[in-house]
Amino acid sequence: MHSEVTACTSVLVRAQFHYLYSLASECMTGEGDMTTYDDDVAAVNFDHNDDSVVVIIGSGAGGGTVAHELSEKGISVVVIEAGPRLKLTDFVNDEYDAYDMFTWTDKRTSTGNGEIARKWADSPSWVCKLVGGSTVHWAGLALRWNDEEFRARSTYGEVPGTSVTNWPLNLSDLEPYYAKAEDKMGVTGTNGIPHLPETNNFKILNLGARRLGYEKVNTSYMAINSEPRDGRNACDQIGFCMAGCRSGAKWSTLYSEIPKAEATGNMELRANSMALRVEHDPSGKVTGVVYVDEDGNQQLQKARVVVVACNAIESSRILLNSASNVYPDGLSNSSGMVGKNWTRHMTGYAYGIFDKPVNYHRGTNASGLVQDEWHHDDDRGFAGGYLMGTISLGLPYYAAFLRPGGWGREFSQDVEAYNFVSGIFINGEDMPIESNAITLHDTERDQFGMPVPNINVDDHPNDVAMRNHSLKRSSEILLAAGAKRVLECPPMPGSHNMGTCRMSDSESDGVVNKWGQSHDIPNLFIADGSIFSTAGGCNPTLTIVTLAIREAEYIAEQMRTSTI
Numbered sequence: 001m002h003s004e005v006t007a008c009t010s011v012l013v014r015a016q017f018h019y020l021y022s023l024a025s026e027c028m029t030g031e032g033d034m035t036t037y038d039d040d041v042a043a044v045n046f047d048h049n050d051d052s053v054v055v056i057i058g059s060g061a062g063g064g065t066v067a068h069e070l071s072e073k074g075i076s077v078v079v080i081e082a083g084p085r086l087k088l089t090d091f092v093n094d095e096y097d098a099y100d101m102f103t104w105t106d107k108r109t110s111t112g113n114g115e116i117a118r119k120w121a122d123s124p125s126w127v128c129k130l131v132g133g134s135t136v137h138w139a140g141l142a143l144r145w146n147d148e149e150f151r152a153r154s155t156y157g158e159v160p161g162t163s164v165t166n167w168p169l170n171l172s173d174l175e176p177y178y179a180k181a182e183d184k185m186g187v188t189g190t191n192g193i194p195h196l197p198e199t200n201n202f203k204i205l206n207l208g209a210r211r212l213g214y215e216k217v218n219t220s221y222m223a224i225n226s227e228p229r230d231g232r233n234a235c236d237q238i239g240f241c242m243a244g245c246r247s248g249a250k251w252s253t254l255y256s257e258i259p260k261a262e263a264t265g266n267m268e269l270r271a272n273s274m275a276l277r278v279e280h281d282p283s284g285k286v287t288g289v290v291y292v293d294e295d296g297n298q299q300l301q302k303a304r305v306v307v308v309a310c311n312a313i314e315s316s317r318i319l320l321n322s323a324s325n326v327y328p329d330g331l332s333n334s335s336g337m338v339g340k341n342w343t344r345h346m347t348g349y350a351y352g353i354f355d356k357p358v359n360y361h362r363g364t365n366a367s368g369l370v371q372d373e374w375h376h377d378d379d380r381g382f383a384g385g386y387l388m389g390t391i392s393l394g395l396p397y398y399a400a401f402l403r404p405g406g407w408g409r410e411f412s413q414d415v416e417a418y419n420f421v422s423g424i425f426i427n428g429e430d431m432p433i434e435s436n437a438i439t440l441h442d443t444e445r446d447q448f449g450m451p452v453p454n455i456n457v458d459d460h461p462n463d464v465a466m467r468n469h470s471l472k473r474s475s476e477i478l479l480a481a482g483a484k485r486v487l488e489c490p491p492m493p494g495s496h497n498m499g500t501c502r503m504s505d506s507e508s509d510g511v512v513n514k515w516g517q518s519h520d521i522p523n524l525f526i527a528d529g530s531i532f533s534t535a536g537g538c539n540p541t542l543t544i545v546t547l548a549i550r551e552a553e554y555i556a557e558q559m560r561t562s563t564i
């Protein structure tokens with residue numbers, strides 16, 4: 001994707017970028033007074049042969065949360081993280097530089113006719129490689145699922161060509177853990193936390209949506225501090241949420257869960273360390289993780305329990321790369337489901353161009369939602385529901401994603417309209433398809449000699465029908481609010497990665513049980529978006545954190561009773 005991004009960064013765009021951002025300089029400093037979680041803390045070191053520890057691979061939403069929860073319970077934890085550890089002061093309010101700093105750019109290939117595979121062939125998925133994982137990049141939208149979404153197969157019936165299923169749990173199982181996650185992350189509109197202020201972008205969304213008769217319009221539920229909380233600053237509304245949030249107002253495991261876990265004295269973080277495979281003994285129990293450390297040396301960290309939390313693509317890749325005589329198809333893959341059913345949400349967005357300046361970049365990147373279409377309705381001609389929300393991007397991303405590879409007079413006019421646009425992002429449930437899968441490339445290897453992952457993605461007709469419906473409604477909202485012209489834009493690379501190690505009641509239909517525990521190997525767990533049975537219509541991270549808290553509680557109990 002980066003080559004595409006670079007290709008459409010003309011001198012004009014760069015010059016405009018600096019000009020427009022200088023206009024907003026009064027709210028760009030982002031230098032907060034947060035000190036609590038950015039300081040170095042005394043490190044604990046576990047021996048490589050210590051087989052009493054829980055090894056967690058990945059420090060993002062899932063891994064960072066499990067690490068904190070277990071270490072608070074007195075359990076020894078080693079976190080192996082492929083990327084570097086940054087401080088808030090390393091962040092730069094420039095989307096390109098932030099992209100280069102955070103993004104997982106190790107080689108990946110793609111196949112299939114899905115729009116994102118065609119447009120972003122070398123990176124149909126957008127994830128991060130650093131301590132904190134994609135929670136450094138994320139926009140902070142944090143919503144609970146609807147109950148019907150956990151019963152997707154029962155609610156939608158059979159959807160031909162899909163493997164849509166029910167989850168082995170429902171909303172009531174998760175409610176107490178959702179409450180803990182919202183408290184942990186400081187989600188606005190919960191726990192007495194005020195909502196964030198209305199941005200210009202939100203005011204336009206609100207106006208247009210209400211003129212169309214929509215009623216569930218709000219400034220959203222955000223894991224962004226609207227007031228100082230938990231040692232983190234309040235949001236300055238500077239609008240660089242996806243560039244890392246220098247003020248620390250946005251929740252990230254980088255400066256919340258990870259330092260808190262370290263402060264217990266029970267967790268060791270090994271950054272710049274790439275896990276290659278999970279080892280097991282002759283009985284099939286996992287025994288440790290082989291990784292390349294920051295000095296380039298291969299190490300084996302022994303373990304009592306292993307938790308894989310590498311985001312849905314890399315988690316599948318590690319399990320597949322751990323194939324052995326005992327597990328010839330990879331770990332936890334007796335069902336053959338590892339890597340399959342990749343979902344990433346149906347996405348797209350629309351811009352309205354207005355007569356007067358909107359300055360949509362002022363305020364959080366996501367600042368409002370319309371929830372009225374977020375439910376299943378047979379009459380719309382597709383299964384599942386979707387959200388429409390505001391989106392605001394800096395000029396570099398605006399230009400890059402508007403029409404990938406765009407050029408010429410019309411394109412530059414649309415880029416020049418930057419200050420006059422308001423944006424709506426759509427996010428809806430995409431259908432799981434077994435052949436939308438992560439597999440190991442036959443010949444291509446990465447810098448560690450590990451097979452690169454290939455991502456196959458085809459668009460299901462249900463996704464296309466939902467996309468058409470939601471883009472039409474988004475355009476209508478913008479026109480109803482007074483837009484003179486609407487631009488419909490293609491989907492961005494998938495940043496919500498789910499489904500590739502899905503949870504199931506039956507061992508033949510999924511990879512883990514409702515606790516995130518492997519059906520095949522009791523001391524192996526998975527704790528990221530890959531365990532979602534289906535995708536639901538809303539952003540996944542609150543649910544990843546919720547499941548991780550619940551999973552950590554289960555792991556601790558199983559360890560206490562020596563079941564694992």
Ligand SMILES: Cc1cc2nc3c(=O)[nH]c(=O)nc-3n(C[C@H](O)[C@H](O)[C@H](O)COP(=O)(O)OP(=O)(O)OC[C@H]3O[C@@H](n4cnc5c(N)ncnc54)[C@H](O)[C@@H]3O)c2cc1C
Pocket residue numbers: 057058059060061062063080081082083126127128129130131132133134135137138139140141142242273274275276309310311312314315318366495496497527528529530539540541542544
């Ligand atoms: C631009 C952007 C905006 C987003 N906005 C939102 C939003 O508003 N709301 C929302 O809910 N979600 C959002 N997301 C998605 C959200 O960031 C992810 O859902 C969430 O972070 C996924 O958590 P995870 O634990 O699965 O993976 P991650 O948080 O990505 O963490 C995985 C970690 O594993 C590490 N890793 C991978 N492989 C290895 C290996 N072999 N060895 C060692 N370490 C490894 C990675 O380096 C990474 O740190 C956004 C994502 C992006 C990119």
Ligand code: SF4
Pocket residue numbers: 224234235236237238239240241242244245246247248249250363364365
């Ligand atoms: S959350 Fe976004 S808008 Fe708020 S301070 Fe952080 S970067 Fe700025």
